[in-house]
Amino acid sequence: MGDKSTIKVLTRFSERGFHILSILKALGYIGDKTAVPFISQYIKGEELVVRGNAVTALGEIEDKSAVPVLLEALKDRSHFIRCRAAEALGKIKDKSAVPGLINLLEDRIRIVRLHAIWALGEIGLDSTVEILKELLEDSSGTIRIQAARSLAKMGDISGYDVIIESSDHHDSRIRELSIYALQHIYTEEAVSILEKISENDRLFKLRALAKTAVEDMKSDMK
DSSP: OOOHHHHHHHHHHGGGTOOHHHHHHHHHHHTOGGGHHHHHTTTTSSOHHHHHHHHHHHHHHTOGGGHHHHHHHTTOSSHHHHHHHHHHHHHHTOGGGHHHHHHHTTOSSHHHHHHHHHHHHHHTOGGGHHHHHHGGGOSOHHHHHHHHHHHHHTTOOTTHHHHHHHTTOSSHHHHHHHHHHHTTOOSHHHHHHHHHHHHHOSOHHHHHHHHHHHHHHHHHHO
């Protein structure tokens, strides 16, 4: 929670010509919900980068009062904003955002759908499990593994076969998502697969990610 006098000073800076991007970033970092109304006014602005920073700031604050304006942002003309709005709603974890996120699963741009699936997993509403299970049959490998990851986070391992297949995929993005999925499955087999990734994956980034996941899981399983 930030000091209210600090919030007031920062919002006044915008009236004196200070760059709004810096102000929005600072307000998001402080994380005080009293800044939500001020930030929200920039979500419908003309400048893409300003809208993006405003959406991101609301996600950092993680207050439910921002949900209505973020749901509107899911309809933004820019897929960049729709992605950020879905991410912000996933951070806030308010169940009232679920219908809007489900609608976003029909977006024509795959990366937007990926963000919506991630957000649904973060919110973790039981009523979305069957919807996510249907996505395990999607033609896109990234959609399938993202759905499996969200299900695993919710305690459902219906996508386990997808996760295993994805762990050795030629696409590094899919392998990375499989690591995030596996770390939600607390079994010896899951740990073993992560250990193999940490030793054998051709990318250092993924080896390091898998190693960290193994260490965290073993600590939690003690």
